[in-house]
Amino acid sequence: HRHLLGIEGLQPHEILGLLDRAEEAIEISRQVEKIKPVLRGRTQINLFFENSTRTQSSFELAGKRLGADVMNMAVSQSSVKKGETLIDTAATLNAMHPDILVVRHNAAGAVHLLARKVSCSVINAGDGQHEHPTQALLDALTIRRHKGKIARLTVAICGDITHSRVARSNIILLNALGARVRVIAPSTLLPSGIEKMGVEVFRDMKEGLKGVDIVMMLRLQRERMNGAFIPSVREYYRYYGLDQEKLAYANDDALVMHPGPMNRGVEIDPAVADGPQSLIREQVEMGVAVRMAVLEALAAHLPNS
Ligand code: CP
Secondary structure (H helix, E strand, O other): OOOEOOOOOOOHHHHHHHHHHHHHHHHHHOOOOOOOOOOOOOEEEEEEOOOOOHHHHHHHHHHHHOOOEEEEEOHHHOHHHHOOOHHHHHHHHHOOOOOEEEEEEOOOOHHHHHHHHOOOEEEEEEEOOOEOHHHHHHHHHHHHHHHOOOOOOEEEEEOOOOOOHHHHHHHHHHHHOOOEEEEEOOHHHOOOOHHHHOOEEEOOHHHHHOOOOEEEEOOOOHHHOOOOOOOOHHHHHHHHOEOHHHHOOOOOOOEEEOOOOOOEOOOEOHHHHOOOOEOHHHHHHHHHHHHHHHHHHHHOOOOOO
């Protein structure tokens, strides 16, 4: 593939190939000299139209550890603020001959559109409510390192499913690798037809968490709710916030994940987020490794490589 636009369209062996490649990147990242210069001389531009802490910084570090020249476009200080369109912005950057564009945008499909307009490789760093492929890959890597496999594990994805690109990418990836996927949410945060994605639907945390190996919590994405439905945070926490009492319904060796950013006391109790079953910090480390793996895989398809 020249681009990574989503998990949809990737074959299981391609996903597993990226996870294996990421294992090597973990080793590189733990060395004193964190460098494997397969992208030396290449230019990577990070173009983030939405805020990010983890994804942008890990793509920057990943590119640098592979020897690329990495530029972060500060969209808030760019001519986007003067009305320049996404496509004109991309065409302008494309004229500077980047090799890889890493793009986050608030509109689903925007990254696919952009990929058709530029001559370089494009990586989707999150497009609206659609996909966040590198998040699903880093989640899978984290799970596999702890459970030794993905197939036949039961994974519950809990919370704001409707507005979550993380949920979509994870559902596609986990199903592709043979996991049993559940979603747990109030009806108002469940998209219609979600069953067709191959998930079992629960509206009650205690029922949904029984027998679960992995509990994946999601942030309430109030910025995507357009004021249409904002649940009372206190009520939401009572019924859907992951605390020790609800976690006790999952398997004894269940592990807790959250893509970040976390809203402590909204979807997760700080004691669980920082507790012994939490993999949240490790997910961040895996994020750098997975992004190195993706960049390295795309490097093989760059012209003259
Ligand atoms: N998980 C994730 O995408 O975090 P950021 O929005 O901070 O990049």
